[in-house]
Amino acid sequence: xxxxxxxxxxxxxxxxxxxxxxxxxxxxxxxxxxxxxxxxxxxxxxxxxxxxxxxxxxxxxxxxxxxxxxxxxxxxxxxxxxxxxxxxxxxxxxxxxxxxxxxxxxxxxxxxxxxxxxxxxxxxxxxxxxxxxxxxxxxxxxxxxxxxxxxxxxxxxxxxxxxxxxxxxxxxxxxxxxxxxxxxxxxxxxxxxxxxxxxxxxxxxxxxxxxxxxxxxxxxxxxxxxxxxxxxxxxxxxxxxxxxxxxxxxxxxxxxxxxxxxxxxxxxxxxxxxxxxxxxxxxxxxxxxxxxxxxxxxxxxxxxxxxxxxxxxxxxxxxxxxxxxxxxxxxxxxxxxxxxxxxxxxxxxxxxxxxxxxxxxxxxxxxxxxxxxxxxxxxxxxxxxxxxxxxxxxxxxxxxxxxxxxxxxxxxxxxxxxxxxxxxx
Numbered sequence: 001x002x003x004x005x006x007x008x009x010x011x012x013x014x015x016x017x018x019x020x021x022x023x024x025x026x027x028x029x030x031x032x033x034x035x036x037x038x039x040x041x042x043x044x045x046x047x048x049x050x051x052x053x054x055x056x057x058x059x060x061x062x063x064x065x066x067x068x069x070x071x072x073x074x075x076x077x078x079x080x081x082x083x084x085x086x087x088x089x090x091x092x093x094x095x096x097x098x099x100x101x102x103x104x105x106x107x108x109x110x111x112x113x114x115x116x117x118x119x120x121x122x123x124x125x126x127x128x129x130x131x132x133x134x135x136x137x138x139x140x141x142x143x144x145x146x147x148x149x150x151x152x153x154x155x156x157x158x159x160x161x162x163x164x165x166x167x168x169x170x171x172x173x174x175x176x177x178x179x180x181x182x183x184x185x186x187x188x189x190x191x192x193x194x195x196x197x198x199x200x201x202x203x204x205x206x207x208x209x210x211x212x213x214x215x216x217x218x219x220x221x222x223x224x225x226x227x228x229x230x231x232x233x234x235x236x237x238x239x240x241x242x243x244x245x246x247x248x249x250x251x252x253x254x255x256x257x258x259x260x261x262x263x264x265x266x267x268x269x270x271x272x273x274x275x276x277x278x279x280x281x282x283x284x285x286x287x288x289x290x291x292x293x294x295x296x297x298x299x300x301x302x303x304x305x306x307x308x309x310x311x312x313x314x315x316x317x318x319x320x321x322x323x324x325x326x327x328x329x330x331x332x333x334x335x336x337x338x339x340x341x342x343x344x345x346x347x348x349x350x351x352x353x354x355x356x357x358x359x360x361x362x363x364x365x366x367x368x369x370x371x372x373x374x375x376x377x378x379x380x381x382x383x384x385x386x387x388x389x390x391x392x393x394x395x396x397x398x399x400x401x402x403x404x405x406x407x408x409x410x411x412x413x414x415x416x417x418x419x420x421x422x423x424x425x
Contacts, residue, residue, distance in 0.1 A: 017294035017301055019409060020329060020367050026291050027334055030307045034195055034262055034338035040188050043181055046173045048234045049191035050339050055167040057184055060157035064101075065120040069152040072111040072133060072141065073124040079146035087134070087142035096121060111141070120153055127152035160184070170340040172234065195235040195338055198257030199223050201242045202250060202268040202278070203318060208242065221320050221395055222267040229327050233335050235263075247277055254281050262311060262338060265331065266304075268318035278315045282306045285313065296366045296409065300326040312338070320395040325369050325404075350424045352403075354383030361413040371401035372422055385420055401425070 018026075038052035067073065073096065082088035093110040096102050096118040105122040106112050112121050120127075129152060132145040160166055166184075167177055173189075181189065201220050209219040220242055227237035240257050243249045257264045266278055283289040286309030293304050299322035304315030312334045316323040354374060362368045371388040385405065390397035403424040407414060414420060 017296040017366075018292055019296050023292050023295045023305060023330060024333055026305065027312075027330070027337060030288070030291055031312055031334055031337045032310065033340040034192070037193060038190050039193055040190050043178060043187055043189060046178055046181075046189050046191065047175065049173050049189070049194075050234070051167055051169055051171045051173065052190045052192045054165045054169050055181065055186070055189070057160040057162055057164050057166050058186070059184065060162050061160040061183055062154060062156065062158070065153050065155045067096075067114045067116055067118045067120060067127045067152060068154050069127050069129045070115050071113075071127045071129045071152065072143075073106070073114045073118075073121050073127055074111045074143075074147070075108065075124055076126040076147050076149040076151070078109055078111075079126075079128060079143050082143045082146040084144045087144050088146065089136075090141055090143060092139045092141060094121075125149045125153070192339065195263060195335060196238055196261040197230045197235050197263045197265060197335075198238050198240055198261035199226050199230075199265050199267065200240045200250075200253050200257060202245065202266055203242070204245050206242045206268070222316070222318065222323050225320055225324060225395075226265060226267065226316075226327060229324070229332070230335075233332055234339070235335055245277070247281070250277060250281050251284060254285060258285050258308065258311060258313075263331070263334065264308075264311065264313045265327075266313070266315045267323055268316070278304060282308060282313050282315070285309070286311070295326075295330070297325065297329065298363075298366055298368045300329070300369075301366075303330060305330065321371070321390075321398055324398060329369070352383055352422050352424065353419055354385040354422060356405075356414055356416055356418045356420050357384050357386045358416050359413065360387055360407065362407040362411070364412045365409050367409050368407040369404045370407060371397050371404050373400060374402040374422060374424075383422075385422060 041049065072090070072092070074090065078090065079088050091110045092113055093106050094104060095113040096115070098115055098118055102112070102119055102121040106124065111128070112124070114127060126147040126149055128143050128147055132143065134142040134144060136142055166180060171177070201223050205217055206220045207213050207217045209221065209224060211219070213219055223239050227239065230237040238261060240253045243253045254264065254266070279290055279293065282304065288307055290304060290306045294301060295303050299319065300317055302317055303326045306313040314326070314331055316326045352374065360370055373386045373388055375384040375386065377384055388397045388401045403422045405420045405422050
């Protein structure tokens with residue numbers, strides 16, 4: 001049996017928990033980007049999909065120079081030196097209609113009225129803003145501020161040049177990206193197939209969430225929570241039901257999930273009582289097997305991280321809050337590694353700072369994730385941060401919380417009045 005990658009052991013020879021940082025490094029070492037067939041989808045189905053090829057602009061955008069202001073299209077040289085004390089007088093000899101291609105050029109010393117987005121008439125090179133003019137007659141204006149060539153004009157290809165890469169390989173498409181592609185007339189896009197993530201709930205005490213639980217039984221919350229997080233991550237969840245604490249049933253479900261998915265999650269298989277069975281099942285699925293068993297975080301300490309024939313397998317704690325923290329901190333990075341977006345330098349979450357309103361103790365050498373509520377002080381400028389107290393089995397603490405703060409391994413708690421950083425859900 002492959003030994004977990006936990007080299008530090010206690011006096012009884014048991015593996016100690018590794019730090020979260022070491023666990024993530026183990027993921028980076030073992031997990032490779034997911035390689036699969038690509039698929040072509042319509043543009044309006046592309047949100048949150050990962051591009052499988054760089055996308056180049058098939059044309060210049062804009063294809064013709066356009067005005068960026070309401071005003072008057074002019075030759076800049078006709079306005080040089082204009083000011084409030086020495087205005088330039090100019091006759092209005094035409095107007096650019098929206099959607100029309102202007103073919104007539106204004107004579108020197110004259111201008112055309114133009115709206116934002118209108119095409120620039122021939123031989124004009126700038127636009128005087130409406131607010132920098134004074135109407136002195138129906139067809140005559142004073143220009144009280146001169147312009148230089150190119151002012152208030154976006155030139156041909158200034159937004160995008162034909163042939164330039166606009167969206168790179170491995171980019172997760174956002175609404176603004178789809179807008180850019182629509183502006184270029186791109187109807188279909190090539191994207192990576194979505195990762196499939198299998199979910200198996202384990203435990204004799206678990207019943208489907210839509211059933212009335214008998215005494216000693218609990219409804220299956222984790223499968224619903226994990227499926228939601230998987231969809232949010234841009235992957236496809238597939239549920240394989242509840243398996244009892246019986247090795248043959250567990251192994252059959254795990255084998256099927258391995259065949260049909262790129263990532264497998266066992267919910268509840270990492271806890272005392274059946275964790276040995278979980279490790280045994282994982283080891284039977286392929287090499288190298290378990291690479292980490294136990295991470296120094298709270299909640300979520302007994303998590304199992306494994307790799308079986310190139311596919312990541314995770315044994316998550318049965319408590320919903322613990323399972324959620326493990327997904328956010330460990331499974332989500334694995335999804336990003338496999339889709340090729342793990343190394344983005346941008347943070348994934350919105351962070352805010354606030355003042356902690358009570359002491360929070362913590363054990364050294366362990367990273368704690370503390371659920372918190374955020375309140376705004378009466379000054380409307382400062383946030384107050386209150387911990388949401390409760391055990392890791394209480395999913396209501398996640399619902400009440402706005403986010404969480406992290407207490408690092410190197411410190412033993414936080415004090416009331418400390419400034420803290422909160423990651424919002």
